[in-house]
Amino acid sequence: MQMHDWYKKMFEGKFGEFWLKQIEGWGETSELQASFLREILEKGLTLDHCCGPGRISVLLADSMPVVGLDLSRFFLQAAKKKAKQAGRENFYLIRADMRHLPFKHGVFDNVMNLWTSFGYFSDEENRMVIREVSRVLQSGGTFVLDMFNPGWMVRNFRERDWDENGQYLTLEERSIHWKEKKLKTRWIIIDKRNGEINEITIDLKLYDLEELKELLGEEKLETVKVYGSFKKEEFNEAKSNRIIIISRKQQ
Numbered sequence: 001m002q003m004h005d006w007y008k009k010m011f012e013g014k015f016g017e018f019w020l021k022q023i024e025g026w027g028e029t030s031e032l033q034a035s036f037l038r039e040i041l042e043k044g045l046t047l048d049h050c051c052g053p054g055r056i057s058v059l060l061a062d063s064m065p066v067v068g069l070d071l072s073r074f075f076l077q078a079a080k081k082k083a084k085q086a087g088r089e090n091f092y093l094i095r096a097d098m099r100h101l102p103f104k105h106g107v108f109d110n111v112m113n114l115w116t117s118f119g120y121f122s123d124e125e126n127r128m129v130i131r132e133v134s135r136v137l138q139s140g141g142t143f144v145l146d147m148f149n150p151g152w153m154v155r156n157f158r159e160r161d162w163d164e165n166g167q168y169l170t171l172e173e174r175s176i177h178w179k180e181k182k183l184k185t186r187w188i189i190i191d192k193r194n195g196e197i198n199e200i201t202i203d204l205k206l207y208d209l210e211e212l213k214e215l216l217g218e219e220k221l222e223t224v225k226v227y228g229s230f231k232k233e234e235f236n237e238a239k240s241n242r243i244i245i246i247s248r249k250q251q
């Protein structure tokens, strides 16, 4: 597997199991994000673009029809199970690559891409992802993009982190590659039950707010509001660790 194919490995198998365990502890955060989205989204059909294990979409599907799309078989299985346990009927899952959405033009009233599920590819392919989102949104539809804020990350940069959480010990080593504008992170995940070690290096494109707005604008997605958190705080380049952009599809 090539280094740039990390997204195929990071959310399957042992890594997928690791993420599911982490997410178990995020109940309150996920509830907060879901209530933010209930206020922001239009009534109608919503695409959870890179839905993962259905962390947010299963919550939202209590009051609106939601389609969850993801590449990870492991996460899609987990999402299916979660939806079944919650008794959701208005919830559909599909396996696809975000660069090629298997939907007709203008079928969704909303698309949401949450928790940094964007910036995984080359510049051209990242643009293709936004173009696809715009294509499947109907005019006037809403796109919510939730990314990390490089302005905050650089000011609070930590080269290394060590986190011990239940079953896992996690080591992260970060470096910024300015020429390519990428954040590279080496993850070492140790399962404390049996000492098993898994390692992966991932890279994410660093997009600041202006670059994201421009990218969206070029694909007919006009920014209408920017928040710095799911508590609806205003975005602040230095202080917000998230960039949450609400945009509308133009005619």
Ligand SMILES: C[S@@+](CC[C@H](N)C(=O)[O-])C[C@H]1O[C@@H](n2cnc3c(N)ncnc32)[C@H](O)[C@@H]1O
Pocket (backbone or CB within 6 Å): 007, 008, 011, 049, 050, 051, 052, 053, 054, 055, 056, 069, 070, 071, 072, 075, 096, 097, 098, 099, 113, 114, 115, 116, 117, 120
């Ligand atoms: C950081 S997780 C976020 C999951 C979810 N949005 C959430 O907030 O819990 C990123 C997700 O993107 C998915 N993904 C990665 N590459 C993908 C691709 N090429 N096409 C579709 N989904 C992809 C992963 O499988 C994973 O579920």
